[in-house]
Amino acid sequence: MSMRGPEFVGGAGGRVHAVWSMLPGKLKALLFLGVVGFAVVAGCYVTFLEYVKPYEFGIMESKIALGESHRGIQKEVYPPGLAFVMPFGFQRMHHLPRTVQVLELTADTTTSVRLGPSVFHGPAVKIQTSDGFSVSIDATILYRISDPYLVITSLGSGDRYLQQGILPKAEPILKETLGQLTTEEFYDSTLRVGKAEMAKERLNLEMQNKGIAVEQVLVRYFRYSDAIQNNIEKKKLQDQLVFTNHSMRKAAIQQQGLNRVTTKGEMEVQITLEQGRAYGVEKKAATDLYTRKKKAEGDLLVKLAEAKRSEMANAAMQAQGSARSVAMKMAEVLDGLDTILVPAGGSSNLNPLDLTAMLKMFGAGLDGSSGTPQAAMILPPLPESAAALDKPVTPAVPEVFPEFVPPPGSDTPPAEYKPEGGVATEGEAIVIVEGEVKEVVQ
Numbered sequence: 001m002s003m004r005g006p007e008f009v010g011g012a013g014g015r016v017h018a019v020w021s022m023l024p025g026k027l028k029a030l031l032f033l034g035v036v037g038f039a040v041v042a043g044c045y046v047t048f049l050e051y052v053k054p055y056e057f058g059i060m061e062s063k064i065a066l067g068e069s070h071r072g073i074q075k076e077v078y079p080p081g082l083a084f085v086m087p088f089g090f091q092r093m094h095h096l097p098r099t100v101q102v103l104e105l106t107a108d109t110t111t112s113v114r115l116g117p118s119v120f121h122g123p124a125v126k127i128q129t130s131d132g133f134s135v136s137i138d139a140t141i142l143y144r145i146s147d148p149y150l151v152i153t154s155l156g157s158g159d160r161y162l163q164q165g166i167l168p169k170a171e172p173i174l175k176e177t178l179g180q181l182t183t184e185e186f187y188d189s190t191l192r193v194g195k196a197e198m199a200k201e202r203l204n205l206e207m208q209n210k211g212i213a214v215e216q217v218l219v220r221y222f223r224y225s226d227a228i229q230n231n232i233e234k235k236k237l238q239d240q241l242v243f244t245n246h247s248m249r250k251a252a253i254q255q256q257g258l259n260r261v262t263t264k265g266e267m268e269v270q271i272t273l274e275q276g277r278a279y280g281v282e283k284k285a286a287t288d289l290y291t292r293k294k295k296a297e298g299d300l301l302v303k304l305a306e307a308k309r310s311e312m313a314n315a316a317m318q319a320q321g322s323a324r325s326v327a328m329k330m331a332e333v334l335d336g337l338d339t340i341l342v343p344a345g346g347s348s349n350l351n352p353l354d355l356t357a358m359l360k361m362f363g364a365g366l367d368g369s370s371g372t373p374q375a376a377m378i379l380p381p382l383p384e385s386a387a388a389l390d391k392p393v394t395p396a397v398p399e400v401f402p403e404f405v406p407p408p409g410s411d412t413p414p415a416e417y418k419p420e421g422g423v424a425t426e427g428e429a430i431v432i433v434e435g436e437v438k439e440v441v442q
Helices: 011-022 025-048 148-154 160-178 189-210 226-317 322-334 355-361
Strands: 049-052 056-062 072-078 081-084 091-097 101-106 119-123 125-128 134-145 212-223 339-344 428-433 436-441
Touching: 049 056, 049 091, 056 148, 072 148, 091 134, 091 148, 101 160, 119 160, 125 160, 134 160, 134 189, 148 160, 148 189, 160 189, 160 212, 189 212
Parallel strands: 101 119
Antiparallel strands: 049 081, 056 072, 056 091, 101 134, 125 134, 134 212, 339 428, 428 436
């Protein structure tokens, strides 16, 4: 008995029939078996296997006891992947979310509505404050399923973890904890956060035996009625004005204290500076007094020494040879003269190079016998030309040149000899430059 495939009439069916008729018999059989096998596998997959998604928990419920499993909810939690399930209602796989769930309580909606697999919106919470005012708050509660078996056994499957678990407990606990605040304390973020933490602890205490863990409770916004809001704002402005005035008074008091300390410090600085100036003046006066005293003592010693010197000089002038000393002092006047005009001849002429005549003029003979007594003589001052010299004054002793040596037994002074020889006559003057006889002028 030969196997015949289905017949297709007209159009595309005619073409498929033509292609099918051209295939060999064995290939036709293989294709038929492949189609049947795929249908069987697909049916088994749909009937006996169930897929648990990556963001889900799987909890098995059995209607009959098979092997180690018992009737009812099984404790085993199935991870993401394929799981074998008895068909025809003998077993059923319950799916619960693995991710964090969000419960939004906001004034943007007046009804409860699910916005996604993990977000649920509910109406805002109306809270009565401890001082009797009504406030509406927007709150967000973040939670997750920590034990799927407890959730199924205590609350049920589906979204009963929300409808019968977290939602009925959230509003009463928020009213209880946040209602402990006064109207003004709602403006204190630290107090609000503290009460929100208290609400989270209370919710965890209520949900821990139901397999739900609350991660966070956030109070995002709160609002009063318009009349209450206006009254609160006015009171807040008054409080701020009072606080500002109080702060300004405290600042003024502190500024006064600062001014007093500053003034006192400046006065102490001035006092210290004046004390320093007075000390300096006192020490300077003492220094000046000491300096003048020592200077006066030194001047007295100098005057006494000068007086002693004059006394000793006068005493020396009274001794033998004082006349010669006076003459020698007078001869020092001639020191430093480069050119001397010496009148020669005659009894009235003065030759400064004639030491004998000079001594006679000053009353001091060579033998000390002629002249007047010199006991009361005071040394004369030097002339201005000699006193202005920067070198000591020495007596000008006439030089005797070899070519002008006087003949033996002659009384003519060497200074009266001419350069070419001979003795200067009356009316002639001998020019001596730097101790050398240069010429004779009339």
